[in-house]
Amino acid sequence: MNIVVLAGGNSTERDVSISSGEGVCSALRQKNHKAILVDVYFGKESFGEELFPEVYDVKAEADSMREMSKLVEETGKTRKEFFGPNVLSVCKAADIVFLALHGANGEDGKVQSVFELMGIPYTGTGPLSSGMAMDKGITKMVFEAKGVPTPKGVTLAKGKSETALSAYDMNYPVIVKPCCGGSSVGVCIANDDAEYADALKEAFSYEDEIVVEQFVKGREFSVAVVEGKAYPIIEIAPLQGFYDYKNKYNAGSTIETCPAKITPEQTSQMQTYAELGYKVLNLQAYGRLDFIMDETGAMYCLEANTLPGMTPTSLIPQEAKVLGIDYPELCEKLIEVSLKKYQ
Structure with missing residues:
Protein backbone atom coordinates (compact mmCIF):
# COMPACT_ATOMS: atom_id res chain seq x y z
CA MET A 1 0.00 0.00 0.00
CA ASN A 2 0.99 3.62 -0.49
CA ILE A 3 0.83 5.11 3.01
CA VAL A 4 1.42 8.58 4.39
CA VAL A 5 2.51 8.55 8.03
CA LEU A 6 1.43 12.00 9.19
CA ALA A 7 3.37 13.40 12.13
CA GLY A 8 4.81 16.58 13.60
CA GLY A 9 2.28 19.37 13.90
CA ASN A 10 2.52 22.41 16.14
CA SER A 11 1.32 21.07 19.50
CA THR A 12 3.32 20.63 22.69
CA GLU A 13 3.63 16.96 21.68
CA ARG A 14 5.35 17.53 18.34
CA ASP A 15 8.54 15.72 19.36
CA VAL A 16 6.61 12.69 20.61
CA SER A 17 4.63 12.64 17.37
CA ILE A 18 7.80 12.61 15.28
CA SER A 19 9.10 9.64 17.29
CA SER A 20 5.82 7.79 16.78
CA GLY A 21 5.85 8.59 13.07
CA GLU A 22 9.43 7.46 12.61
CA GLY A 23 8.70 4.14 14.30
CA VAL A 24 5.50 3.49 12.38
CA CYS A 25 6.97 4.45 9.02
CA SER A 26 9.99 2.19 9.53
CA ALA A 27 7.75 -0.69 10.62
CA LEU A 28 5.47 -0.34 7.61
CA ARG A 29 8.51 -0.24 5.33
CA GLN A 30 9.63 -3.53 6.90
CA LYS A 31 6.24 -4.91 5.85
CA ASN A 32 6.97 -3.83 2.25
CA HIS A 33 4.54 -0.93 2.22
CA LYS A 34 5.59 2.26 0.42
CA ALA A 35 5.27 4.44 3.50
CA ILE A 36 6.53 8.02 3.69
CA LEU A 37 6.82 10.34 6.68
CA VAL A 38 5.14 13.72 6.23
CA ASP A 39 5.27 16.76 8.52
CA VAL A 40 1.66 17.97 8.67
CA TYR A 41 2.69 21.51 9.68
CA PHE A 42 5.63 22.21 7.38
CA GLY A 43 5.00 19.89 4.43
CA LYS A 44 7.28 20.34 1.43
CA GLU A 45 7.39 22.53 -1.65
CA SER A 46 8.14 19.36 -3.62
CA PHE A 47 7.88 15.68 -2.74
CA GLY A 48 9.77 14.60 -5.87
CA GLU A 49 8.60 12.85 -9.01
CA GLU A 50 7.86 9.59 -7.19
CA LEU A 51 5.61 10.22 -4.18
CA PHE A 52 5.99 6.74 -2.71
CA PRO A 53 9.49 5.55 -3.63
CA GLU A 54 10.83 2.03 -3.27
CA VAL A 55 13.89 3.26 -1.37
CA TYR A 56 13.35 5.81 1.39
CA ASP A 57 15.40 7.08 4.34
CA VAL A 58 12.94 7.31 7.23
CA LYS A 59 15.51 8.44 9.79
CA ALA A 60 16.76 11.27 7.59
CA GLU A 61 13.22 12.55 7.16
CA ALA A 62 12.53 12.32 10.91
CA ASP A 63 15.77 14.17 11.68
CA SER A 64 14.79 16.89 9.20
CA MET A 65 11.43 17.26 10.96
CA ARG A 66 13.15 17.56 14.33
CA GLU A 67 15.36 20.29 12.92
CA MET A 68 12.24 22.17 11.79
CA SER A 69 10.77 22.04 15.30
CA LYS A 70 12.70 25.14 16.35
CA LEU A 71 10.75 27.11 13.72
CA VAL A 72 7.27 26.20 14.98
CA GLU A 73 6.74 29.14 17.31
CA GLU A 74 8.09 31.74 14.89
CA THR A 75 6.12 30.30 11.97
CA GLY A 76 2.91 30.43 13.99
CA LYS A 77 3.25 34.21 14.37
CA THR A 78 2.84 34.84 10.66
CA ARG A 79 0.91 31.83 9.35
CA LYS A 80 -2.68 30.85 10.06
CA GLU A 81 -2.82 27.69 7.95
CA PHE A 82 -2.22 24.42 9.78
CA PHE A 83 -1.49 22.16 6.80
CA GLY A 84 1.91 22.74 5.24
CA PRO A 85 2.57 22.94 1.49
CA ASN A 86 1.30 19.95 -0.52
CA VAL A 87 0.33 17.95 2.58
CA LEU A 88 -3.29 17.46 1.60
CA SER A 89 -2.48 16.57 -2.01
CA VAL A 90 0.01 13.91 -0.86
CA CYS A 91 -2.50 12.52 1.65
CA LYS A 92 -5.14 12.43 -1.08
CA ALA A 93 -2.80 10.31 -3.21
CA ALA A 94 -2.24 7.70 -0.48
CA ASP A 95 -4.27 4.54 0.09
CA ILE A 96 -4.54 5.55 3.75
CA VAL A 97 -3.00 8.08 6.13
CA PHE A 98 -1.60 6.70 9.37
CA LEU A 99 -2.18 9.45 11.94
CA ALA A 100 0.87 9.62 14.21
CA LEU A 101 -0.22 13.02 15.50
CA HIS A 102 -0.58 13.78 19.20
CA GLY A 103 -2.20 16.69 20.99
CA ALA A 104 -4.00 19.73 19.59
CA ASN A 105 -4.73 19.99 15.86
CA GLY A 106 -4.21 16.27 15.40
CA GLU A 107 -5.84 14.27 18.15
CA ASP A 108 -8.79 16.61 18.68
CA GLY A 109 -10.80 15.83 15.54
CA LYS A 110 -9.81 18.82 13.39
CA VAL A 111 -7.58 16.90 10.98
CA GLN A 112 -10.11 14.07 10.97
CA SER A 113 -12.86 16.52 9.96
CA VAL A 114 -10.85 17.80 6.99
CA PHE A 115 -10.07 14.25 5.88
CA GLU A 116 -13.73 13.26 6.14
CA LEU A 117 -14.72 16.17 3.90
CA MET A 118 -11.98 15.35 1.40
CA GLY A 119 -12.63 11.60 1.37
CA ILE A 120 -9.15 10.73 2.69
CA PRO A 121 -9.04 7.43 4.64
CA TYR A 122 -7.14 7.64 7.93
CA THR A 123 -6.40 5.54 10.99
CA GLY A 124 -8.21 5.84 14.28
CA THR A 125 -11.55 7.23 15.32
CA GLY A 126 -13.72 9.95 13.79
CA PRO A 127 -13.93 13.71 14.43
CA LEU A 128 -16.65 13.77 17.08
CA SER A 129 -15.26 11.03 19.30
CA SER A 130 -11.74 12.47 18.86
CA GLY A 131 -12.95 15.83 20.15
CA MET A 132 -14.88 14.32 23.05
CA ALA A 133 -11.96 12.19 24.22
CA MET A 134 -9.49 15.05 23.83
CA ASP A 135 -11.50 17.22 26.22
CA LYS A 136 -10.98 15.76 29.69
CA GLY A 137 -13.95 17.71 31.05
CA ILE A 138 -16.33 16.24 28.47
CA THR A 139 -14.82 12.78 28.92
CA LYS A 140 -15.46 13.01 32.65
CA MET A 141 -19.09 14.05 32.13
CA VAL A 142 -19.70 11.17 29.71
CA PHE A 143 -18.03 8.66 32.04
CA GLU A 144 -20.10 9.86 35.00
CA ALA A 145 -23.32 9.64 32.99
CA LYS A 146 -22.60 6.18 31.58
CA GLY A 147 -21.23 4.34 34.62
CA VAL A 148 -17.49 4.44 33.96
CA PRO A 149 -15.86 5.18 37.36
CA THR A 150 -13.78 8.34 37.28
CA PRO A 151 -12.36 10.60 40.02
CA LYS A 152 -14.52 13.48 41.22
CA GLY A 153 -13.66 16.66 39.36
CA VAL A 154 -14.77 19.95 37.86
CA THR A 155 -14.03 21.99 34.72
CA LEU A 156 -12.96 25.60 35.35
CA ALA A 157 -12.98 28.44 32.82
CA LYS A 158 -10.30 31.11 33.06
CA GLY A 159 -11.65 34.18 34.82
CA LYS A 160 -15.20 32.83 34.82
CA SER A 161 -15.26 30.10 37.46
CA GLU A 162 -14.98 29.93 41.22
CA THR A 163 -11.65 28.26 41.92
CA ALA A 164 -12.00 27.54 45.66
CA LEU A 165 -12.08 23.77 46.25
CA SER A 166 -14.73 24.20 48.95
CA ALA A 167 -17.18 25.31 46.27
CA TYR A 168 -16.99 21.82 44.75
CA ASP A 169 -16.78 19.79 47.97
CA MET A 170 -13.18 18.81 47.19
CA ASN A 171 -10.07 18.85 49.34
CA TYR A 172 -6.31 18.46 48.98
CA PRO A 173 -4.54 16.87 47.31
CA VAL A 174 -5.94 17.58 43.83
CA ILE A 175 -4.70 17.15 40.28
CA VAL A 176 -4.85 20.23 38.05
CA LYS A 177 -4.55 19.77 34.29
CA PRO A 178 -5.38 21.48 31.00
CA CYS A 179 -8.63 20.18 29.47
CA CYS A 180 -7.21 19.29 26.09
CA GLY A 181 -3.49 18.82 26.59
CA GLY A 182 -1.73 15.50 26.30
CA SER A 183 1.39 13.70 27.54
CA SER A 184 0.70 15.20 30.99
CA VAL A 185 1.99 18.61 29.86
CA GLY A 186 0.92 21.25 32.39
CA VAL A 187 -0.32 18.67 34.91
CA CYS A 188 0.40 19.37 38.59
CA ILE A 189 -0.46 17.85 41.97
CA ALA A 190 -1.44 20.43 44.59
CA ASN A 191 -1.24 19.66 48.31
CA ASP A 192 -2.04 23.10 49.74
CA ASP A 193 -3.27 26.57 48.82
CA ALA A 194 0.10 27.79 47.57
CA GLU A 195 0.67 24.76 45.33
CA TYR A 196 -2.93 25.00 44.10
CA ALA A 197 -2.46 28.65 43.08
CA ASP A 198 0.74 27.72 41.22
CA ALA A 199 -0.98 24.75 39.56
CA LEU A 200 -3.88 26.90 38.35
CA LYS A 201 -1.45 29.42 36.89
CA GLU A 202 0.51 26.65 35.14
CA ALA A 203 -2.56 24.93 33.66
CA PHE A 204 -4.19 28.19 32.56
CA SER A 205 -0.97 29.16 30.78
CA TYR A 206 -1.75 26.36 28.30
CA GLU A 207 -5.53 26.65 27.95
CA ASP A 208 -8.52 28.72 29.05
CA GLU A 209 -10.31 25.64 30.38
CA ILE A 210 -8.82 23.26 32.89
CA VAL A 211 -9.88 20.27 35.00
CA VAL A 212 -9.39 20.06 38.76
CA GLU A 213 -9.72 16.50 39.95
CA GLN A 214 -9.59 14.78 43.32
CA PHE A 215 -6.20 13.09 43.58
CA VAL A 216 -6.37 9.31 43.89
CA LYS A 217 -3.27 7.67 45.33
Whole structure:
Protein backbone atom coordinates (compact mmCIF):
# COMPACT_ATOMS: atom_id res chain seq x y z
CA MET A 1 0.00 0.00 0.00
CA ASN A 2 0.99 3.62 -0.49
CA ILE A 3 0.83 5.11 3.01
CA VAL A 4 1.42 8.58 4.39
CA VAL A 5 2.51 8.55 8.03
CA LEU A 6 1.43 12.00 9.19
CA ALA A 7 3.37 13.40 12.13
CA GLY A 8 4.81 16.58 13.60
CA GLY A 9 2.28 19.37 13.90
CA ASN A 10 2.52 22.41 16.14
CA SER A 11 1.32 21.07 19.50
CA THR A 12 3.32 20.63 22.69
CA GLU A 13 3.63 16.96 21.68
CA ARG A 14 5.35 17.53 18.34
CA ASP A 15 8.54 15.72 19.36
CA VAL A 16 6.61 12.69 20.61
CA SER A 17 4.63 12.64 17.37
CA ILE A 18 7.80 12.61 15.28
CA SER A 19 9.10 9.64 17.29
CA SER A 20 5.82 7.79 16.78
CA GLY A 21 5.85 8.59 13.07
CA GLU A 22 9.43 7.46 12.61
CA GLY A 23 8.70 4.14 14.30
CA VAL A 24 5.50 3.49 12.38
CA CYS A 25 6.97 4.45 9.02
CA SER A 26 9.99 2.19 9.53
CA ALA A 27 7.75 -0.69 10.62
CA LEU A 28 5.47 -0.34 7.61
CA ARG A 29 8.51 -0.24 5.33
CA GLN A 30 9.63 -3.53 6.90
CA LYS A 31 6.24 -4.91 5.85
CA ASN A 32 6.97 -3.83 2.25
CA HIS A 33 4.54 -0.93 2.22
CA LYS A 34 5.59 2.26 0.42
CA ALA A 35 5.27 4.44 3.50
CA ILE A 36 6.53 8.02 3.69
CA LEU A 37 6.82 10.34 6.68
CA VAL A 38 5.14 13.72 6.23
CA ASP A 39 5.27 16.76 8.52
CA VAL A 40 1.66 17.97 8.67
CA TYR A 41 2.69 21.51 9.68
CA PHE A 42 5.63 22.21 7.38
CA GLY A 43 5.00 19.89 4.43
CA LYS A 44 7.28 20.34 1.43
CA GLU A 45 7.39 22.53 -1.65
CA SER A 46 8.14 19.36 -3.62
CA PHE A 47 7.88 15.68 -2.74
CA GLY A 48 9.77 14.60 -5.87
CA GLU A 49 8.60 12.85 -9.01
CA GLU A 50 7.86 9.59 -7.19
CA LEU A 51 5.61 10.22 -4.18
CA PHE A 52 5.99 6.74 -2.71
CA PRO A 53 9.49 5.55 -3.63
CA GLU A 54 10.83 2.03 -3.27
CA VAL A 55 13.89 3.26 -1.37
CA TYR A 56 13.35 5.81 1.39
CA ASP A 57 15.40 7.08 4.34
CA VAL A 58 12.94 7.31 7.23
CA LYS A 59 15.51 8.44 9.79
CA ALA A 60 16.76 11.27 7.59
CA GLU A 61 13.22 12.55 7.16
CA ALA A 62 12.53 12.32 10.91
CA ASP A 63 15.77 14.17 11.68
CA SER A 64 14.79 16.89 9.20
CA MET A 65 11.43 17.26 10.96
CA ARG A 66 13.15 17.56 14.33
CA GLU A 67 15.36 20.29 12.92
CA MET A 68 12.24 22.17 11.79
CA SER A 69 10.77 22.04 15.30
CA LYS A 70 12.70 25.14 16.35
CA LEU A 71 10.75 27.11 13.72
CA VAL A 72 7.27 26.20 14.98
CA GLU A 73 6.74 29.14 17.31
CA GLU A 74 8.09 31.74 14.89
CA THR A 75 6.12 30.30 11.97
CA GLY A 76 2.91 30.43 13.99
CA LYS A 77 3.25 34.21 14.37
CA THR A 78 2.84 34.84 10.66
CA ARG A 79 0.91 31.83 9.35
CA LYS A 80 -2.68 30.85 10.06
CA GLU A 81 -2.82 27.69 7.95
CA PHE A 82 -2.22 24.42 9.78
CA PHE A 83 -1.49 22.16 6.80
CA GLY A 84 1.91 22.74 5.24
CA PRO A 85 2.57 22.94 1.49
CA ASN A 86 1.30 19.95 -0.52
CA VAL A 87 0.33 17.95 2.58
CA LEU A 88 -3.29 17.46 1.60
CA SER A 89 -2.48 16.57 -2.01
CA VAL A 90 0.01 13.91 -0.86
CA CYS A 91 -2.50 12.52 1.65
CA LYS A 92 -5.14 12.43 -1.08
CA ALA A 93 -2.80 10.31 -3.21
CA ALA A 94 -2.24 7.70 -0.48
CA ASP A 95 -4.27 4.54 0.09
CA ILE A 96 -4.54 5.55 3.75
CA VAL A 97 -3.00 8.08 6.13
CA PHE A 98 -1.60 6.70 9.37
CA LEU A 99 -2.18 9.45 11.94
CA ALA A 100 0.87 9.62 14.21
CA LEU A 101 -0.22 13.02 15.50
CA HIS A 102 -0.58 13.78 19.20
CA GLY A 103 -2.20 16.69 20.99
CA ALA A 104 -4.00 19.73 19.59
CA ASN A 105 -4.73 19.99 15.86
CA GLY A 106 -4.21 16.27 15.40
CA GLU A 107 -5.84 14.27 18.15
CA ASP A 108 -8.79 16.61 18.68
CA GLY A 109 -10.80 15.83 15.54
CA LYS A 110 -9.81 18.82 13.39
CA VAL A 111 -7.58 16.90 10.98
CA GLN A 112 -10.11 14.07 10.97
CA SER A 113 -12.86 16.52 9.96
CA VAL A 114 -10.85 17.80 6.99
CA PHE A 115 -10.07 14.25 5.88
CA GLU A 116 -13.73 13.26 6.14
CA LEU A 117 -14.72 16.17 3.90
CA MET A 118 -11.98 15.35 1.40
CA GLY A 119 -12.63 11.60 1.37
CA ILE A 120 -9.15 10.73 2.69
CA PRO A 121 -9.04 7.43 4.64
CA TYR A 122 -7.14 7.64 7.93
CA THR A 123 -6.40 5.54 10.99
CA GLY A 124 -8.21 5.84 14.28
CA THR A 125 -11.55 7.23 15.32
CA GLY A 126 -13.72 9.95 13.79
CA PRO A 127 -13.93 13.71 14.43
CA LEU A 128 -16.65 13.77 17.08
CA SER A 129 -15.26 11.03 19.30
CA SER A 130 -11.74 12.47 18.86
CA GLY A 131 -12.95 15.83 20.15
CA MET A 132 -14.88 14.32 23.05
CA ALA A 133 -11.96 12.19 24.22
CA MET A 134 -9.49 15.05 23.83
CA ASP A 135 -11.50 17.22 26.22
CA LYS A 136 -10.98 15.76 29.69
CA GLY A 137 -13.95 17.71 31.05
CA ILE A 138 -16.33 16.24 28.47
CA THR A 139 -14.82 12.78 28.92
CA LYS A 140 -15.46 13.01 32.65
CA MET A 141 -19.09 14.05 32.13
CA VAL A 142 -19.70 11.17 29.71
CA PHE A 143 -18.03 8.66 32.04
CA GLU A 144 -20.10 9.86 35.00
CA ALA A 145 -23.32 9.64 32.99
CA LYS A 146 -22.60 6.18 31.58
CA GLY A 147 -21.23 4.34 34.62
CA VAL A 148 -17.49 4.44 33.96
CA PRO A 149 -15.86 5.18 37.36
CA THR A 150 -13.78 8.34 37.28
CA PRO A 151 -12.36 10.60 40.02
CA LYS A 152 -14.52 13.48 41.22
CA GLY A 153 -13.66 16.66 39.36
CA VAL A 154 -14.77 19.95 37.86
CA THR A 155 -14.03 21.99 34.72
CA LEU A 156 -12.96 25.60 35.35
CA ALA A 157 -12.98 28.44 32.82
CA LYS A 158 -10.30 31.11 33.06
CA GLY A 159 -11.65 34.18 34.82
CA LYS A 160 -15.20 32.83 34.82
CA SER A 161 -15.26 30.10 37.46
CA GLU A 162 -14.98 29.93 41.22
CA THR A 163 -11.65 28.26 41.92
CA ALA A 164 -12.00 27.54 45.66
CA LEU A 165 -12.08 23.77 46.25
CA SER A 166 -14.73 24.20 48.95
CA ALA A 167 -17.18 25.31 46.27
CA TYR A 168 -16.99 21.82 44.75
CA ASP A 169 -16.78 19.79 47.97
CA MET A 170 -13.18 18.81 47.19
CA ASN A 171 -10.07 18.85 49.34
CA TYR A 172 -6.31 18.46 48.98
CA PRO A 173 -4.54 16.87 47.31
CA VAL A 174 -5.94 17.58 43.83
CA ILE A 175 -4.70 17.15 40.28
CA VAL A 176 -4.85 20.23 38.05
CA LYS A 177 -4.55 19.77 34.29
CA PRO A 178 -5.38 21.48 31.00
CA CYS A 179 -8.63 20.18 29.47
CA CYS A 180 -7.21 19.29 26.09
CA GLY A 181 -3.49 18.82 26.59
CA GLY A 182 -1.73 15.50 26.30
CA SER A 183 1.39 13.70 27.54
CA SER A 184 0.70 15.20 30.99
CA VAL A 185 1.99 18.61 29.86
CA GLY A 186 0.92 21.25 32.39
CA VAL A 187 -0.32 18.67 34.91
CA CYS A 188 0.40 19.37 38.59
CA ILE A 189 -0.46 17.85 41.97
CA ALA A 190 -1.44 20.43 44.59
CA ASN A 191 -1.24 19.66 48.31
CA ASP A 192 -2.04 23.10 49.74
CA ASP A 193 -3.27 26.57 48.82
CA ALA A 194 0.10 27.79 47.57
CA GLU A 195 0.67 24.76 45.33
CA TYR A 196 -2.93 25.00 44.10
CA ALA A 197 -2.46 28.65 43.08
CA ASP A 198 0.74 27.72 41.22
CA ALA A 199 -0.98 24.75 39.56
CA LEU A 200 -3.88 26.90 38.35
CA LYS A 201 -1.45 29.42 36.89
CA GLU A 202 0.51 26.65 35.14
CA ALA A 203 -2.56 24.93 33.66
CA PHE A 204 -4.19 28.19 32.56
CA SER A 205 -0.97 29.16 30.78
CA TYR A 206 -1.75 26.36 28.30
CA GLU A 207 -5.53 26.65 27.95
CA ASP A 208 -8.52 28.72 29.05
CA GLU A 209 -10.31 25.64 30.38
CA ILE A 210 -8.82 23.26 32.89
CA VAL A 211 -9.88 20.27 35.00
CA VAL A 212 -9.39 20.06 38.76
CA GLU A 213 -9.72 16.50 39.95
CA GLN A 214 -9.59 14.78 43.32
CA PHE A 215 -6.20 13.09 43.58
CA VAL A 216 -6.37 9.31 43.89
CA LYS A 217 -3.27 7.67 45.33
CA GLY A 218 -2.67 4.28 43.82
CA ARG A 219 -1.21 2.17 41.04
CA GLU A 220 -1.39 3.39 37.45
CA PHE A 221 -2.46 1.26 34.50
CA SER A 222 -3.26 1.54 30.82
CA VAL A 223 -5.48 -0.61 28.62
CA ALA A 224 -5.50 -0.63 24.83
CA VAL A 225 -8.85 -1.34 23.20
CA VAL A 226 -8.79 -2.50 19.58
CA GLU A 227 -12.10 -2.94 17.76
CA GLY A 228 -13.88 -2.79 21.10
CA LYS A 229 -11.81 -5.55 22.70
CA ALA A 230 -9.39 -4.86 25.57
CA TYR A 231 -5.75 -5.91 25.28
CA PRO A 232 -3.67 -7.13 28.25
CA ILE A 233 -3.30 -4.46 30.96
CA ILE A 234 0.04 -2.72 31.47
CA GLU A 235 1.05 -1.22 34.83
CA ILE A 236 3.14 1.93 34.84
CA ALA A 237 5.16 2.51 38.00
CA PRO A 238 7.18 5.77 37.97
CA LEU A 239 10.33 5.54 40.07
CA GLN A 240 9.61 9.08 41.31
CA GLY A 241 6.44 11.17 41.34
CA PHE A 242 3.59 10.38 38.96
CA TYR A 243 3.37 9.49 35.26
CA ASP A 244 4.15 13.01 33.99
CA TYR A 245 5.86 14.08 30.76
CA LYS A 246 9.35 13.42 32.13
CA ASN A 247 8.47 9.93 33.36
CA LYS A 248 6.66 9.09 30.12
CA TYR A 249 9.54 9.88 27.80
CA ASN A 250 12.78 9.57 29.78
CA ALA A 251 14.19 6.08 29.44
CA GLY A 252 14.47 4.22 32.73
CA SER A 253 12.20 6.56 34.70
CA THR A 254 9.33 4.07 34.93
CA ILE A 255 8.87 0.34 35.37
CA GLU A 256 6.28 -1.01 32.94
CA THR A 257 4.84 -4.45 33.60
CA CYS A 258 2.62 -6.32 31.16
CA PRO A 259 0.50 -8.22 31.92
CA ALA A 260 -0.06 -6.22 35.09
CA LYS A 261 0.28 -8.18 38.31
CA ILE A 262 -3.28 -7.86 39.59
CA THR A 263 -5.92 -10.50 40.32
CA PRO A 264 -7.90 -12.12 37.51
CA GLU A 265 -11.02 -10.44 38.90
CA GLN A 266 -9.36 -7.02 38.86
CA THR A 267 -8.05 -7.66 35.35
CA SER A 268 -11.51 -8.56 34.09
CA GLN A 269 -13.11 -5.55 35.80
CA MET A 270 -10.60 -3.04 34.44
CA GLN A 271 -10.84 -4.46 30.92
CA THR A 272 -14.63 -4.27 31.13
CA TYR A 273 -14.44 -0.62 32.19
CA ALA A 274 -11.96 0.08 29.36
CA GLU A 275 -14.30 -1.47 26.80
CA LEU A 276 -17.22 0.50 28.25
CA GLY A 277 -15.24 3.74 28.14
CA TYR A 278 -14.35 3.05 24.51
CA LYS A 279 -18.00 2.38 23.72
CA VAL A 280 -19.57 5.39 25.45
CA LEU A 281 -17.11 7.78 23.76
CA ASN A 282 -18.05 6.11 20.47
CA LEU A 283 -14.44 5.33 19.61
CA GLN A 284 -13.61 3.46 16.43
CA ALA A 285 -10.70 1.21 15.45
CA TYR A 286 -8.51 1.64 18.52
CA GLY A 287 -7.70 3.73 21.57
CA ARG A 288 -6.08 3.56 24.98
CA LEU A 289 -7.68 4.20 28.36
CA ASP A 290 -5.72 5.08 31.48
CA PHE A 291 -6.65 3.97 35.00
CA ILE A 292 -5.62 4.32 38.61
CA MET A 293 -6.46 1.79 41.33
CA ASP A 294 -6.35 2.73 45.01
CA GLU A 295 -5.29 0.49 47.90
CA THR A 296 -8.86 -0.77 48.39
CA GLY A 297 -8.99 -2.04 44.80
CA ALA A 298 -11.36 0.72 43.62
CA MET A 299 -10.44 1.68 40.07
CA TYR A 300 -10.99 4.92 38.21
CA CYS A 301 -10.67 5.75 34.53
CA LEU A 302 -8.65 8.94 34.10
CA GLU A 303 -8.89 9.57 30.36
CA ALA A 304 -9.03 8.11 26.87
CA ASN A 305 -6.37 8.54 24.18
CA THR A 306 -7.52 8.27 20.57
CA LEU A 307 -4.03 8.53 19.04
CA PRO A 308 -1.78 7.06 21.73
CA GLY A 309 1.99 6.95 21.43
CA MET A 310 3.24 4.51 18.82
CA THR A 311 6.99 4.28 19.26
CA PRO A 312 8.21 0.66 19.40
CA THR A 313 8.42 0.93 23.23
CA SER A 314 5.08 2.72 23.74
CA LEU A 315 2.36 1.14 25.85
CA ILE A 316 0.13 -0.34 23.13
CA PRO A 317 3.04 -2.12 21.38
CA GLN A 318 4.00 -3.66 24.73
CA GLU A 319 0.44 -4.90 25.28
CA ALA A 320 0.25 -6.28 21.74
CA LYS A 321 3.54 -8.14 22.24
CA VAL A 322 1.93 -10.18 25.05
CA LEU A 323 -0.63 -11.34 22.48
CA GLY A 324 2.16 -12.38 20.11
CA ILE A 325 1.74 -9.34 17.86
CA ASP A 326 5.06 -7.68 17.07
CA TYR A 327 5.43 -3.97 16.36
CA PRO A 328 5.30 -4.07 12.53
CA GLU A 329 2.29 -6.43 12.71
CA LEU A 330 0.55 -4.05 15.11
CA CYS A 331 1.06 -1.09 12.77
CA GLU A 332 -0.48 -3.13 9.96
CA LYS A 333 -3.32 -4.27 12.20
CA LEU A 334 -4.24 -0.71 13.15
CA ILE A 335 -4.49 0.11 9.46
CA GLU A 336 -6.59 -2.99 8.85
CA VAL A 337 -9.11 -2.20 11.60
CA SER A 338 -9.24 1.45 10.56
CA LEU A 339 -10.03 0.58 6.93
CA LYS A 340 -13.19 -1.22 8.12
CA LYS A 341 -14.73 2.24 8.69
CA TYR A 342 -14.82 2.66 4.92
CA GLN A 343 -16.30 -0.71 3.94
